[in-house]
Amino acid sequence: MDKDQIFFKKNGYLLKKNLIDKKFIDKINKVVNKVVAQDKQKNKNKITNGTQSYDNYHFVYNSNSSKNKEILRLNNPQNRHKIFYELSRNRKIISIVKKLIGGSVRFHLGKLNFKLPNKKKGSEVAWHQDWAFYPHTNDDLVTVGIYLEDCTEKNGPLKIIKNSHTKRLYSHHSNENFFVGKIDTKKNKIGFKDAITITGTAGTVVFFHCRSIHGSGHNKMNSSRPLILFGYRACDAWPLINDGNPHPEVNIENYNKNIIVGKKTVKPRMTKVPTIIPLPKKKHYVSIYELQK
Ligand SMILES: O=C(O)CCC(=O)C(=O)O
Numbered sequence: 001m002d003k004d005q006i007f008f009k010k011n012g013y014l015l016k017k018n019l020i021d022k023k024f025i026d027k028i029n030k031v032v033n034k035v036v037a038q039d040k041q042k043n044k045n046k047i048t049n050g051t052q053s054y055d056n057y058h059f060v061y062n063s064n065s066s067k068n069k070e071i072l073r074l075n076n077p078q079n080r081h082k083i084f085y086e087l088s089r090n091r092k093i094i095s096i097v098k099k100l101i102g103g104s105v106r107f108h109l110g111k112l113n114f115k116l117p118n119k120k121k122g123s124e125v126a127w128h129q130d131w132a133f134y135p136h137t138n139d140d141l142v143t144v145g146i147y148l149e150d151c152t153e154k155n156g157p158l159k160i161i162k163n164s165h166t167k168r169l170y171s172h173h174s175n176e177n178f179f180v181g182k183i184d185t186k187k188n189k190i191g192f193k194d195a196i197t198i199t200g201t202a203g204t205v206v207f208f209h210c211r212s213i214h215g216s217g218h219n220k221m222n223s224s225r226p227l228i229l230f231g232y233r234a235c236d237a238w239p240l241i242n243d244g245n246p247h248p249e250v251n252i253e254n255y256n257k258n259i260i261v262g263k264k265t266v267k268p269r270m271t272k273v274p275t276i277i278p279l280p281k282k283k284h285y286v287s288i289y290e291l292q293k
Contacts, residue, residue: 008100012165012212013196019092020146020203029148031083032112032226036071055079056244060287062116062123072123072289074112078230084110088230093144093205094260097232100207101140104262106255108134108141108231109245112148115156115216115225124156126182126292127190127215129164130231132172133181133288134210134243135275137268140234141210148226150201156219158198158206158227161190165209169274179278181291183213235259238268241277 001009008014039059057080060073077084087093088110098105115123130143151157170183170190183190190213198206208214210231219225231245239247248255256264281291 002099004096005099008207008209011162011196013160013162013198013206013208014096014100015198015200016092016096016205016207017200018203019205020087020090022203024087025148025202028083028087029226031081032074032148035074035077035081039071060289062289070116071114072116073114073287075287076110077112077228078107078110084112084228087146087228089260093146093230096207097142097144098261101142101232101234101237104235105260106233106235106237106262107246107258107260108233109243110228110230113225113227113229115219115227117222117224118218118220123289124218125216125288127161127185127213128172128182128288128292129169129211129213131169131210132179132276133278134245135240135273135277136233136237137240137273138234138237138271139210139273140237140269142232143208143210144230144232145198145206145208146228146230147200147202147204148228149223151204151225151227152199153197154220155225156216157225158214158216159195160198160206160208161192161213162194162196164194164213165211169211169276170213171276172278173276178280178282179291181278181288182215232260234269235262236265236267236269240275241279 004014056076058075059071061069062072063069078088088107094105145158170188172179172181172183174180246255246258
């Protein structure tokens with residue numbers, strides 16, 4: 001094992017400051033500004049919700065009313081914009097992912113979280129484990145977060161509880177037993193002394209294990225905090241549920257097209273992992289924000 005693998009195995013995350021070139025980040029930001037402006041124009045007088053399209057590309061808003069509507073997230077930008085696709089396949093990112101999840105890599109999901117500015121008081125993300133949303137036959141899954149702008153303590157950075165990936169899978173269900181996508185930290189007496197704040201300049205990349213407890217707080221600044229999150233899984237980590245992302249039972253060809261490193265297989269690797277199926281849900285939801293409300 002090299003030093004990154006040792007650190008990740010022990011702590012459940014790995015931080016690489018300035019991994020992505022600033023020029024490339026600037027190019028991405030140009031595309032982001034363009035698609036956001038286009039969406040604003042398109043939706044000026046229309047009431048639309050984040051409905052899912054064939055490639056699961058859609059905006060997620062904080063409200064359905066056209067007056068108060070602000071963009072919280074762009075789902076799966078890599079399916080429509082070449083530059084996001086390129087970023088999701090970036091050599092530096094993939095070579096790290098590959099060594100962290102055991103040698104094979106299949107792309108899983110993409111989202112660009114904006115986190116609303118201070119005055120909008122929005123888009124805090126409650127503590128959760130991504131694994132609770134999409135259990136697999138083994139837990140060789142990693143989430144990669146890339147800041148598109150500098151992120152300090154004041155921007156509502158990601159926070160990760162180190163070494164939580166080796167411990168329990170907490171219930172993400174409510175008292176009424178609906179899946180709500182967040183942990184009751186009081187009830188579970190979760191302490192935050194091991195919470196690491198992930199800050200960094202644009203182009204900083206964090207890798208975290210699918211079972212690491214994480215979340216993010218309030219953005220105290222007057223601008224949004226764009227963070228791209230990409231999910232990757234080992235080729236033989238077989239999903240136990242359809243989470244709305246490429247799924248073998250929906251379209252096996254497309255599922256296999258998402259292999260970046262390794263070979264297709266219909267033999268899942270089974271390991272002893274804690275799992276809770278994220279069902280039932282109160283209603284169909286399109287984002288973590290709606291679910292955690
Ligand atoms: O945007 C953030 O700060 C965290 C989001 C997150 O953890 C998620 O979408 O699963």
